[in-house]
Amino acid sequence: MNMGLYIVQQGINAVSLGSLYALVAIGLSMVFGILRMTNFAHGDMMMVGAFGTLLINAAGAPFWLAALCGVAVGAAAGVIVERLAYRPVRGAPDVTLLLTSLAVTYILENLGILIFSSSPRNFPIPDIMNSAIQLAGGQITFTAINVVTIALTVAALALLGWFVTRTDVGLGMRAAAEDLGAAQMVGLDVDRLIVVAFAIASAFAGLAGVLWAAQSGIVEPDMGFTPLLKAFVAAIVGGFGSISGALVGGYVLGALEILIVAFLPSSVSPYRDAIVFGLLIVFLLFKPNGLMNRPQEVKL
Amino acid sequence: MVSDAGPLLETRGLTKSFRSLVALSDQSIRVDRGEIVGVIGPNGSGKSTFFNLISGFLQPDSGEIRFAGAPIVAQPADRIVRLGIARTFQGTRLFQALSVADNVRAAAELRQRTGLAAALLGGGRRRRAEAAVEEITEELLDLVGLTARQENRARDLPYGDQRRLEIIRALATRPSLLLLDEPAAGMDASETKVLLGLIDEIRTRYDLAVIIVEHDMDLIMNLCERIQVLAHGSKVFEGTPAEVQAHPAVREVYLGHG
Numbered sequence: 001m002n003m004g005l006y007i008v009q010q011g012i013n014a015v016s017l018g019s020l021y022a023l024v025a026i027g028l029s030m031v032f033g034i035l036r037m038t039n040f041a042h043g044d045m046m047m048v049g050a051f052g053t054l055l056i057n058a059a060g061a062p063f064w065l066a067a068l069c070g071v072a073v074g075a076a077a078g079v080i081v082e083r084l085a086y087r088p089v090r091g092a093p094d095v096t097l098l099l100t101s102l103a104v105t106y107i108l109e110n111l112g113i114l115i116f117s118s119s120p121r122n123f124p125i126p127d128i129m130n131s132a133i134q135l136a137g138g139q140i141t142f143t144a145i146n147v148v149t150i151a152l153t154v155a156a157l158a159l160l161g162w163f164v165t166r167t168d169v170g171l172g173m174r175a176a177a178e179d180l181g182a183a184q185m186v187g188l189d190v191d192r193l194i195v196v197a198f199a200i201a202s203a204f205a206g207l208a209g210v211l212w213a214a215q216s217g218i219v220e221p222d223m224g225f226t227p228l229l230k231a232f233v234a235a236i237v238g239g240f241g242s243i244s245g246a247l248v249g250g251y252v253l254g255a256l257e258i259l260i261v262a263f264l265p266s267s268v269s270p271y272r273d274a275i276v277f278g279l280l281i282v283f284l285l286f287k288p289n290g291l292m293n294r295p296q297e298v299k300l
Numbered sequence: 301m302v303s304d305a306g307p308l309l310e311t312r313g314l315t316k317s318f319r320s321l322v323a324l325s326d327q328s329i330r331v332d333r334g335e336i337v338g339v340i341g342p343n344g345s346g347k348s349t350f351f352n353l354i355s356g357f358l359q360p361d362s363g364e365i366r367f368a369g370a371p372i373v374a375q376p377a378d379r380i381v382r383l384g385i386a387r388t389f390q391g392t393r394l395f396q397a398l399s400v401a402d403n404v405r406a407a408a409e410l411r412q413r414t415g416l417a418a419a420l421l422g423g424g425r426r427r428r429a430e431a432a433v434e435e436i437t438e439e440l441l442d443l444v445g446l447t448a449r450q451e452n453r454a455r456d457l458p459y460g461d462q463r464r465l466e467i468i469r470a471l472a473t474r475p476s477l478l479l480l481d482e483p484a485a486g487m488d489a490s491e492t493k494v495l496l497g498l499i500d501e502i503r504t505r506y507d508l509a510v511i512i513v514e515h516d517m518d519l520i521m522n523l524c525e526r527i528q529v530l531a532h533g534s535k536v537f538e539g540t541p542a543e544v545q546a547h548p549a550v551r552e553v554y555l556g557h558g
Contacts (some may be wrong), residue, residue, distance in 0.1 A: 080408050168409045175406040179396035185355065186395075186407035187381035191382075 004138075009140045010262040016146040020154035022216075022247050024231035025238070026160070027201030030248035031236070033177035034197050035090070037097040039297050040103035041081055043228025047112055047221055049074030050213040054123060067210045074206020075199045081108075082198040087191070090141075112221030113284035120218040126189055135295025144207060149211045156207060157247065160200065164243065169196060177241065233280050236242020239290030247292060306369050307332045309354070309385075309477055310507050314363035316349050318495065323349040327363070333476070336503060338520040340544075341530035347513040350530070351479050354381040354511075355387045367477070384408065386468045386475035390482050394454040401437055401450035402467055407472035408436040409426065440468040460491050464498065467469040472504060477509045480503075484516040492519055499520045499523060521545065 024046065031039045053070030055061055075248045085104050089096050129145045164170035176183040184190050205224075212227060213219045231246075232251045238245025253276065260272050268275070309331040316324045324346040339347050352358040354365060356377035365373050372380055395551050396404050407517050412429040430503060441447045444464040449457065454465060463483060480499070484492045496519055503510055514520050520527060521541045529537045529550050537543075544550055 054451050166432075168413065169401060171406050171409065174402070175395045175399055178397055179393050181357070182393040183406070184377040184397065185357075185381060185387055185389075186469060187378050187410035188406065298446070 004276070005136055005139045006028050008136075008189040010258050012142050012146060012150075013262075014255040014258035015223070015251065016142075016149050016215075016254075017257060018251035019149050020208050020227065020250075021230050021234045021253050022250025023156065023204045023211075023249045024227050025234035025246035026157075026243055027204045028228075028231050028261075029235040029238070029241055029243055030173075030177075030201045032187050033179065033241035033243070034173070034194055035086070035097070036094065036241075037086070038101065038102040038232075039086075039201075040228070041085075041108060042078075042079050042101075042170055043224030044105055044108040044112075044154035044199065045074045045078050045103075045202040045205035046209030046212060046224040046227060047108070047219070049076045049209035050123065050223065051112065051116060052206070053213070054121065054219055057124070070210050071203050071206040074209065077108075078202020078205070079195055082195060087194075116219075118221060120220040121130055121169070123213040123217055123219045125214045125217075129269060140214070145211075145214050149215070152207065152211065156204060160204075163200075168289060169193070173197060187225045228275075233276060237280065240294035242290070242292040243290030245290055250275070268272055307331060307366075308335075308368060308383065309511075310364075311354070312354060312356075312364040312366075314350070314365065315361050316346075316353060316358060317361055322533050323531050324353070324530075327530070327535055327536075328420045328535070329538075330526055331477070331511060333507050333517050334503070334507060336499075336512065338516075338527040338541075339511060339513045339526035340515070340520055340527060341536075343389060345530040346530075346533040347530055348481065349533075351481055351511075351513060352386060354380075355479060357387060367448070380474050381475070384474070384476040385479065386470035386477070387472045387479035388463075388470050388481055388483060389484065392466045394462055394466055394469070396453070396455040398454060400446055400454055400465055401441065402458065403454050403469050404437045404440055404472045405433055405467045407415070407469045408433045408440075409512055410473045436472055436474075440472055444468055445501070459486060460494075460495060461469070463487070467502070475504075475508065480510060480512045480514075482514055483512065484514055484519045487516075489518075492516060496523055497518070 023068045024043065027045075028039060028042050031037060031042070040043055047295065049070045050177065052073030053066045057066035061069065081104055085100055086097065089100050124213070125145070129148060130236045131144050132141055133144060134141050164174060172183065172188045172193050175186070176188060180190055183193070208227065209224065212223065230253060231250070232248035236249070237252060238247065238249030256276060256279070257272055260275055261269050304376070307330045309329070314324055314327040315322070320386070327346065327350060338534065339350060349358065351551055353360050355367045356372070356375055356379070360373060364371060365385055367380075367385060372383065375383075376383065402539075412432050414426050414429045418426040433538070438447070441450050444467070446461060446465060447470075454462065457465060467480070467483065483499070484495055487495060496503065499510060502508060512520065524541060527533060527539065527541055527544045529544060537547050539547070
């Protein structure tokens with residue numbers, strides 16, 4: 001295989017992986033933007049979305065409908081967690097919110113283990129999604145699920161972009177992310193905006209969960225943990241709290257991981273995550289506010 | 301038109317402490333429709349606490365706040381804005397990364413809200429609401445001469461323009477009472493004069509009552525019909541600008557601060 005085609009092949013892998021990171025990172029960043037809270041339970045919405053899809057599919061619904069419902073279940077779970085766990089402690093010191101979200105993670109993951117056991121389950125997807133697509137006379141090969149992942153992510157991002165920039169609720173969300181108190185002072189119902197933010201963030205995580213499970217072929221209760229850490233890196237690289245930053249960060253991270261695997265000696269591959277986190281530390285030394293964020297201004 | 305005969309805003313026995321510090325003690329004020337009232341006092345005299353209590357940012361320990369005859373204590377802040385009380389902040393609290401026009405739009409939406417479904421689906425009702433928001437936004441930007449800079453980010457405006465933007469953002473919620481928290485802070489004499497003209501104009505044009513908390517004596521004396529003097533959280537004196545200037549205790553309390 002010549003080098004150009006190899007790069008195209010790896011580019012597709014990178015965009016596919018980056019899409020998943022971006023989907024998760026955007027939700028993390030969105031919630032942080034409004035509440036200044038790191039939602040560790042965010043990754044668990046991936047598990048909820050994937051298990052939701054699995055159950056609804058097993059009950060007889062066609063896969064695509066089940067996946068749609070799974071995403072909706074993920075969104076609903078996010079809204080319920082906000083209402084039951086986060087809203088009561090809003091206004092408490094930041095560390096309280098942080099610990100609350102850690103507690104929610106443990107509760108959700110253990111609920112998952114209780115219901116589904118801790119061993120991985122198969123995640124059956126339609127055969128068409130596993131079919132190989134070949135280009136350049138078979139020199140570039142990828143599976144349909146890669147294309148589906150990229151297409152759905154682009155669609156979700158376009159929808160989000162339209163919502164945030166073209167609707168009054170989106171404008172309210174941008175205002176609330178700038179200054180929650182001032183948003184209230186122009187009459188914005190911040191409780192409602194926070195619910196909308198959690199719904200969107202969790203729907204995106206749910207979608208990422210379904211796609212993640214479809215790519216790996218399995219679902220398990222702690223499946224959200226590693227992607228959450230990666231999304232965390234992506235969001236920080238982009239500038240925590242910035243939606244476009246999380247998007248860029250997600251794709252940068254995806255590209256970086258594929259680069260490490262594809263172009264460095266295979267003996268290095270096992271250290272992929274260590275290298276990524278190491279690079280994050282170096283990056284933060286030089287750009288502590290991320291790519292897209294200005295230095296935090298002190299608010300009175 | 302407003303037909304209510306009673307005062308627009310009335311507080312009675314308003315008290316707020318932070319731990320052992322009494323920020324405001326047994327304060328009362330009455331503001332009629334269309335009136336401009338000043339609240340002055342040294343730093344720490346309770347002026348900001350007073351605004352924070354009225355706008356629902358803080359809850360009083362005791363006392364009453366009535367707006368247009370109805371009690372508003374314990375109402376959430378966004379609900380109070382909906383009732384018709386808008387405010388600006390000491391310094392500014394603009395939506396810094398948003399455009400100048402979006403700062404105003406976000407506030408103008410308050411009177412045009414059509415709900416999430418309409419936002420997603422569009423339709424005639426939503427289009428009319430958007431048109432109304434655009435109309436208010438254009439009018440207010442024009443009022444303070446920010447039309448040409450409406451696509452700039454708020455943070456890129458010069459300081460004086462940021463102050464004016466915050467005032468029109470508050471106006472976009474269509475208030476009947478406007479609370480201005482040190483609007484002239486950091487302004488030079490000529491900027492303050494422009495500000496004075498602006499406040500006078502919006503008061504007439506939008507039929508507003510205004511309460512101003514301010515250190516700039518020129519602004520207060522020229523603009524206000526009535527002035528309340530606070531010191532250590534308590535009302536020391538209330539009267540016309542002439543009476544306030546003539547009052548020896550007031551001179552001591554206020555001017556003694558420097």
